[in-house]
Amino acid sequence: MEDESGSLPLKSDFSAWYNDVLWRAEIMDVRYPVKGLYVWFPFGFGLRRHTYTILRGLLDASGHDETLFPLLIPKTEFMKEAEHIKGFEEEVYWVTHGGLTELDVPLALRPTSETAMYPMFALWVRSHADLPIKIYQIVNTFRYETKHTRPLIRLREITSFKEAHTAHATWDEAAAQVETALSLYTQFYDDLCIPVIISRRPDWDKFPGADYTMAVDALMPDGRTLQVGTAHHLGTHFSKTFNITYEDATGEQQFVSQTCYGISERCIAAAIGVHGDDRGLVLPPKVAPVQVVIIPIIMKKQAEEVRAAAEALKAELEATGLRVKVDDRELRPGAKYYHWEMRGVPLRIEVGPRDLAAGTVVAATRDGEKMTLVRAGLAGEIPGVLAAFAGRLRERAEASLTSRIVLAESVDAAIEATKTGIAVVHWCGDETCAEAIEKETNASVLGTEVRSAHIGKSEGACIVCGRPGTSTVIARTY
Numbered sequence: 001m002e003d004e005s006g007s008l009p010l011k012s013d014f015s016a017w018y019n020d021v022l023w024r025a026e027i028m029d030v031r032y033p034v035k036g037l038y039v040w041f042p043f044g045f046g047l048r049r050h051t052y053t054i055l056r057g058l059l060d061a062s063g064h065d066e067t068l069f070p071l072l073i074p075k076t077e078f079m080k081e082a083e084h085i086k087g088f089e090e091e092v093y094w095v096t097h098g099g100l101t102e103l104d105v106p107l108a109l110r111p112t113s114e115t116a117m118y119p120m121f122a123l124w125v126r127s128h129a130d131l132p133i134k135i136y137q138i139v140n141t142f143r144y145e146t147k148h149t150r151p152l153i154r155l156r157e158i159t160s161f162k163e164a165h166t167a168h169a170t171w172d173e174a175a176a177q178v179e180t181a182l183s184l185y186t187q188f189y190d191d192l193c194i195p196v197i198i199s200r201r202p203d204w205d206k207f208p209g210a211d212y213t214m215a216v217d218a219l220m221p222d223g224r225t226l227q228v229g230t231a232h233h234l235g236t237h238f239s240k241t242f243n244i245t246y247e248d249a250t251g252e253q254q255f256v257s258q259t260c261y262g263i264s265e266r267c268i269a270a271a272i273g274v275h276g277d278d279r280g281l282v283l284p285p286k287v288a289p290v291q292v293v294i295i296p297i298i299m300k301k302q303a304e305e306v307r308a309a310a311e312a313l314k315a316e317l318e319a320t321g322l323r324v325k326v327d328d329r330e331l332r333p334g335a336k337y338y339h340w341e342m343r344g345v346p347l348r349i350e351v352g353p354r355d356l357a358a359g360t361v362v363a364a365t366r367d368g369e370k371m372t373l374v375r376a377g378l379a380g381e382i383p384g385v386l387a388a389f390a391g392r393l394r395e396r397a398e399a400s401l402t403s404r405i406v407l408a409e410s411v412d413a414a415i416e417a418t419k420t421g422i423a424v425v426h427w428c429g430d431e432t433c434a435e436a437i438e439k440e441t442n443a444s445v446l447g448t449e450v451r452s453a454h455i456g457k458s459e460g461a462c463i464v465c466g467r468p469g470t471s472t473v474i475a476r477t478y
């Protein structure tokens with residue numbers, strides 16, 4: 001799929017850059033003949049695998065059990081929770097036939113799995129001892145999105161939908177679980193070197209059937225935010241609908257309190273968008289399908305020794321668990337550098353006759369740091385080099401985010417700020433003021449109760465009506 005013709009658009013032309021880099025770095029093939037459905041190239045699938053290995057590890061380490069529920073949901077179950085239906089009725093795909101036979105009960109392709117799981121929770125939960133339930137699954141889900149579809153960002157088949165669902169004895173325990181989910185998400189995005197902003201979505205934007213929704217947003221290079229995760233407190237809405245009760249100490253039947261929280265392949269879109277540059281992807285070492293590429297500098301003399309040295313180094317680095325490639329194709333070194341830089345490989349090591357003689361190698365990290373390293377004991381040096389690289393990725397992403405967060409004291413200032421990033425304003429919480437802000441700025445009220453190292457909590461006069469307001473984030477969104 002190598003396509004060196006032409007060159008990658010500059011990242012400043014983000015939409016063109018993004019679409020082109022998904023092709024050139026072999027992430028996703030967008031030519032599949034169904035709108036909103038895309039094919040993972042093997043290299044992209046490797047990036048997905050390493051990314052979700054981190055996410056699984058965090059979930060497993062915090063007491064979640066992975067599971068798997070059916071894709072098809074009977075209409076009788078799906079239609080039970082009024083708000084949930086309202087929120088999804090325009091997005092659900094329906095299966096109406098099995099072969100030539102019309103189904104007596106149409107089946108929904110899960111847009112999310114509350115109505116698949118919760119009838120089963122009602123069978124699983126009898127007593128207090130059956131709680132808490134903390135499960136998750138990583139599955140494909142289907143949403144008939146009518147807004148502009150885009151690979152990794154807005155799909156009609158969400159291929160990598162991690163959905164966690166929990167059930168608890170009390171509302172407070174569920175609220176604590178929402179907090180656990182948010183800190184797990186913060187850790188996950190830190191592993192991807194991506195700074196995020198957490199806020200409470202306004203009520204009109206919360207998940208259908210939830211008491212409240214906490215959202216995790218990342219700022220993309222074009223100044224728009226991408227919702228890269230959400231955690232919902234479902235209260236007892238669904239347990240009342242699906243009759244999920246347990247017998248409490250007094251012998252009373254109590255409805256469980258529930259949460260659910262999700263991350264999709266948008267996490268990969270954020271890693272690509274936040275860290276990429278004009279030469280292609282720049283991948284955090286923990287998720288890079290190839291972490292180190294070794295380029296043997298083949299000259300006439302010592303060609304065999306150089307090849308052997310490259311293979312020996314590969315074996316040594318792989319023995320420490322690193323993902324390594326030797327690029328010994330008959331290409332000039334510059335073409336090889338281009339190829340692997342496009343794929344975001346964090347570390348390149350060149351090995352040539354001079355290096356053999358000197359017992360050294362030349363190493364270059366993807367963000368342009370060049371160094372000469374001693375060959376002996378090199379494997380022990382690599383983790384430090386990669387960690388320093390990841391640290392610089394994190395710093396650069398933090399700086400880029402903080403430079404585009406502006407405290408806006410007026411609607412005009414908010415209009416200016418949301419052209420390039422995030423405005424923090426005081427908003428009274430009244431929907432008509434929010435509508436005025438959204439209309440004027442052509443941006444969205446992301447949320448209140450903002451949690452971010454870069455945005456302090458504050459009170460002040462609502463920028464629309466002057467009544468007491470609290471700090472609120474506004475931004476154009478995907």
Ligand SMILES: Nc1ncnc2c1ncn2[C@@H]1O[C@H](COS(=O)(=O)NC(=O)[C@@H](N)CS)[C@@H](O)[C@H]1O
Pocket residue numbers: 111112113114143145152153154155156158162163164207227228229230232260261262263264265266
């Ligand atoms: N069409 C889509 N394409 C890609 N990602 C999406 C799409 N729709 C939603 N997402 C992502 O999936 C996350 C979870 O979706 S959600 O609707 O907010 N929440 C749920 O479905 C809950 N059941 C928690 S899993 C969102 O925060 C968003 O990051």
Ligand SMILES: [Zn+2]
Pocket residue numbers: 427428429430433462463464465466467
């Ligand atoms: Zn107001």
